[in-house]
Amino acid sequence: MYEFTYIRPGSLPEAAALLASNEGAKPLSGGMTLIPTLKQRLSQPSHLVDITALAALKGIAVVDGRLEIGAATRHIEVATSSVVRQSLPALAALAAGIGDPQVRNRGTMGGSVANNDPAADYPSAVLALGATVHTDRRAIAAEDFFQGMFATALEPGELIVRISFPLAERAAYAKFPHPASGYAMTGVFIAVVGGAVRVAVTGAGPGVFRWTQAETALQARFESAAIADLEVDATDLNADIHAPAAYRANLVRVMALRALETILTSSKGQ
């Protein structure tokens, strides 16, 4: 770790000003990616602007039929929130399966979404649910937000304030954890929002993406048989020392089937 200056601003504008006035400054949320990067000396920020205590980034509430979650909300808070569990239980279940207890007690939703690790869990929920990412400057639709591996629509210094989720009629997430890291080797989030089926895949490709073929099939008939025999094109999927692309293509279908199974067997239809 190199030396840096740690600052804890008192307000969102102050945080934004600090980030704007120091070219080497980086926002620090849960730090679940940033801190290991610092420890490995792979990053050398001049300042770390700790935004986790900002009131503007806190809170979980259902407002006007949408679930609003502050960016600094920790995974454990999402997992255990009665509001989330009642309004969007699939999101609570997803949060309960992120990393391990240490990660869930530190990591935040905003940090995960802003980082857009191709194997992170949250991006699949944000994309499948068609959520809106509210920053200190604007509102960005999920479709526009994720732009490939570790790339997002966020401009330098732009901070996520909250994420706004439509309440799905039905939704579930299933993931295959990487045997070493526990990250999603492949995770699939299926959501039915306003009657439309959306299927988002994380972990398998260079960034979160929608499996439109499955969406069409499930829109026609919402049952396992609709996707059980779908072939997933492995062309653009990840291949590495752990698994070939074909394996991840297989996992896309298998995890989609598991998510679907969860929806179909759940008493509340969620």
Next chain:
Amino acid sequence: MTFSRLEDRRFVTGAGRYVSDWNFPGQRHAAFLRADRAHARIVSIDIEAARAMPGVRAVITAADTAAAGFRSLPCAAPIPGKGGSALLRPERPVLAADVVRFVGECVVCVVADTAIAAQDAVEAIIVEYEDLPVVMTAEAAVAAGAPQLHPAIPGNVAIEFETGDPLAVAAAFEGAAHVVSLDLHNQRVVGSPMEPKGCLARHDPETGDYFVHVCTQGTTGMRAQLVATTGIPDEHVHIVAEDVGGGFGLRFNAYPEYSAIMLAARLTGAPVRWVASRSEVFLSDEHARGVSSRGEVALDAEGNFLAFRFNFLNDMGAYIAPTGPVVAVLSIRACLAGVYRVPAAVANVRLALTNSVPMAAYRGAGRPVISYMIERLVDQAATELGIDPVELRRRNLIPPTAMPWKTVNGLGYDSGDFPAVLDKALGLADWHGFAARRAEASARGHLRGIGLATFIESTGGGASPDEVEARFGDHGEITIHAVSHSHGQSHETAYAELLAAVLGLPRERFRLRNGDPAVRLAGNPTGGSRTMHGVGSALRVLADDIIAKGRELAARALEAASADIEFHDGVFRISGTDRSVSLDTLIERHAGGPERVFDTRSSARTGSTFPNGCHVAEVEINPATGVVSIERYTAVDDAGNLLNPTIVAGQMHGAIVQGAGQVLGEHAIYDLETGQFLTGSFMDYAMPKAVNVHGLVIADHPVPTPTNVLGVKGVGEAGVTGSLPALMNAILEALRPVGVTHFDMPATPARVWGAIGAARSGEGRRFAHA
């Protein structure tokens, strides 16, 4: 709160003392510049900028170690090679001088006021390299025209070793009704102890003494290696160690960093500490296994084994670590034919050098290589001949009536009842109920398999006698000194309970010091599962020596002849009377004062023991994902007499799961083109997790060995030696119904899924190591 082990309160409350817990006034911190490439000539090293950085106290290169008179790191004890050849020993400098030979090799040591300043300075060093071609596998290393690593080792083969009678084997194969062969790869793994290696050195310029606080499995081996490297006289090197957070074999040798830190302490005139990061552990802790092998068995028409023939090609890494050849060669020699009465056997072992981290001992230390080869081969023979694998084993086991058994290459097993161990394991595992469990799994769409291994180990005999010493304190405490260092084996409890039982004193009276420089003892480091039969035997002698002293004192106190004094349950009594005095009382009266009459040093010398077992594994595979789940695992082991069954069970649990780690996913992978290490963190290196293992059943079938006074056999490594073959036999048995005929470790989800897919599509039935 009560703890079942004496050391547990310290560990549970965070009161253990590891290398990073030592601190001294004025202490400096070191960091190492490591080679960032696998094979290159060093053209120049520019340290001027680093030297000028704030807080930097010293920048040490090979020029400094040469000036200090440092020599090559020690290699290994001589091992006789085939046809009178000898082990070729490469030079291994503490800091690379002319050539780097693996990614992570130490090049420069920087000492600064803080660890961060030292790391900053490391980044300011500029090394100019001239890249050399790399060779990353043993097969490539021995091929014609391969890049050469060391001038002293032409062809990259350090030794070719042979044990057994090749002519007798050839004759047996000639006349055999059946011959079955199998190629296997036992992949390279990283030991990953919890405590990263580290070292703190202090130098006293007045006396010339060095105090080296270090992760160690035993001070004698550590000190000898540091003396050999640094040239500092033995009496000036003092190893200090208390708790050591894991070792598994890779805390036996003195890493080059330790010698560099000693020099750093002298040059800076300050205590210098260095503790490896986890990244450095991955890049520079000794790795293990990495063996390609071919096994062949000749059988007669009835399925009796006529001969074994084995060929092993070991990837030894870039240098020969002191324990490397011992592991690669001697375990195979000691267990050449396993538990089978086979009239002829031969093994050929070649040790090849590659541009990778040196290989050394890791839990099992060669026994999991030979047991894996034999037990996979036996299963292969059973499959090809259509004989039940249990029946094939039963037909060939050495019967208990044949003990002591002279092995086919002239060594021996002293005791064991292999058929009884097998029967007990089959019963506990409900072997015969497997078909129903498989049918039930099949109904759920899962593949279920069962497999077994009947295996034997040879534990470490030790290079010297094991000395122990008891020192009686002023407050009744008895401090035991011994060499064999605990790095997780519960020595403290085991020793105390052994002495308490014999002496009739509470176990809490005893405390253990392994690495106290004030008490120099002869003895062996922990290794080869030998501590209880080695040090344990010495402790039994020690207890008897203390009783003998007590008897004389009791005779005086009771005014009787010592021959008339009997000792029982802590009390000396004149036979046939009620006149007695307790050992405790005598200790209270006599242990203090200048004479320290009860202080005692004793020793024992023991040979190898031959723990053996039968392990039965039962796995389930989800063909949709390739995930292997261990559903049941039954281990029946003959470890001789058990002194503390809870500790034994803990050793078995840990070792079985360590084996499961290698079977299910642990794999140290280098890039074959560049020699870069690809699995350098726990994000990519898959350690076993609790969820991977269910239903462990641990049982014993003790056949006490006559070779030591306690009748104990080693127990620390049997779990790995059994679990590699048992688990892989079970996995292959699960995969055979879908057409897979061969599978090499590791059984990662992707590889298992790939094998199922390839077999079903007719692309291939063999899933070998890539």
